[in-house]
Amino acid sequence: MNGIPTSHQPLPVRISSAAADLETIGPLLSGAQDAVGDVPALLELAKAAAAAAPKPGDGRTAFLWEILASVTAVDVAAGRALEPHLDAVAILAQAGDDAARHGRDCPDPDNADFEGTWGVFAAEAPGLRLEAKESADGWILQGSKPWCSLAAQLDHAVLTAHLETGGRAAFAVDLHAHGVGFANPAWTSRGLREIPSGTVHFETVPAVPLGGPGWYYQRPGFAWGGMGVAACWLGGAVAVARSFADSLRHAADGGREPDQIALAHLGEIDRTLAALTAYLAGTAARIDAGELSDRGAWQEALRVRGSVAAAVERVQTLVSQNLGPAPLAFDERYGKRMADLALYIRQHHAMRDDAQLGALALAESNPW
Known part of the structure; x- marks a missing residue:
């Protein structure tokens, strides 16, 4: 393990919820920790999580994102298995609501024919x-x-x-x-x-x-789901940052105090993650208040996803530069997390998504 300690009790990632609310996801995080590498167990965990997790836009969007981020902080693959299941459940509910308004039949997510993963x-x-x-x-x-x-x-x-x-x-x-x-x-x-x-x-x-033709992309839930993926990316970055802070503490306990570069990089990571969680907290509150319920939600989703993806890559770069090759070579959890996260954030299309955001900014009045 290269001397880097690991926590036995997984910690939640806080965006804005009270500590008492975050404590309720402790069993889910322990389950994710026990199920690392066991896909059937992770999928069973996803089904259990869906029974308790709120849906985006229902008033507790931040808590939903905390669930996604917290599970991903335990194991990136666990978050990658959980997120689409929760997204599908939300899509079915949104389709049902849309059908009810227009007098059409759509599948009921609670119907036995649609149970499962x-x-x-x-x-x-x-x-x-x-x-x-x-x-x-x-x-x-x-x-x-x-x-x-x-x-x-x-x-x-x-x-x-x-x-x-x-x-x-x-x-x-x-x-x-x-x-x-x-x-x-x-x-x-x-x-x-x-x-x-x-x-x-x-x-x-x-x-x-x-829904109907084009409904999948036009609904505000499309943007909300995209931001949920970004919450997973955030959780992975938090896990990388925690391992870095733990390694510095462990080295200090052994008599090797961190140098100015390590402290500066940890400081940058701290303010980056603090800014992201505040941003996500505000965005979740806007979703729940109905401010991001039209097609303009996608513009906000592009901002969120781009900001989180850039931060993830920056955190990974800073930590890998400081810790060097040893944990990548000898620490299985660290190496797995870095590889998993590097692939996961490639769901963001980098400059192509920024170009799309730029086109929207050019066509509309800007908030800045």
């Missing part, structure tokens, strides 16, 4: 296309969907598919249905090794529509 598959890739066609018996999926994490181990998925009339729509699908095939992913990644992403093939597979 869920993924969210909305990525696209060159040469692969999933199409949805309406037939006399309902909607049918035909084609292939890339980047489907843990698909073979899940029960259901919310996914997007192309429509014959143009555009895309969201659907709920049973991954055990006849006609669903899983390509063996050539997953050589050193990060998130237990969360492989591969291609799923659909051959005339029935699906349930959610």
Whole structure:
């Protein structure tokens, strides 16, 4: 372990909730710690968490993000398994609310037919296309969907598919249905090794529509879910920062006081994380107050995701420069966390997302 101590009791990541509220997620964090590397156990944990976790926009968005950040701080892969399940449950609820307003039938997330573990598959890739066609018996999926994490181990998925009339729509699908095939992913990644992403093939597979054409991307929940992913990234950065602070304390206990560079870097990390948690606290409060309930929510999501992703990379750089190669070579938990987190934040598209944000800033009045 390179002499770096590890905490036996996982600690929550606080954004704005009271200490008493954060204490309630202690069993979840202990469960995540016990389930590291055990994907079936992590998925069972996700189902249990969904029963107690609030949905975004329901008044406790900060607490939802604290759950995501705290689990990811225990183990990045655990957060990566939890987040899509909670997101899918939220999407189903949002689709149900939308259907109720427009008099349509949508799946009930509490219905037994939709129990189990869920993924969210909305990525696209060159040469692969999933199409949805309406037939006399309902909607049918035909084609292939890339980047489907843990698909073979899940029960259901919310996914997007192309429509014959143009555009895309969201659907709920049973991954055990006849006609669903899983390509063996050539997953050589050193990060998130237990969360492989591969291609799923659909051959005339029935699906349930959610919302309508374009609804998946137009709903404010799309932006809220994107910020939930950023909360996971934040949790990973907090874990890296904690390991760094622990290593400095451990060295000081052994008579080696940190030098000015180490202290300066720890100070930068401290103010960076303090600023991020304050930003997320304010953003969550705005979501709950209904201020981010229109399409403008995506602009805020781009700010949140870009700010957190940049901070994660900065924290990783500072810590790795200070600790050197030893923990990467000899500390399994540290090395796993750094590799997992480096892959996870690549869901952010860096300058391409900033370009999208810049286009929005150019077209609208700015808050600054």
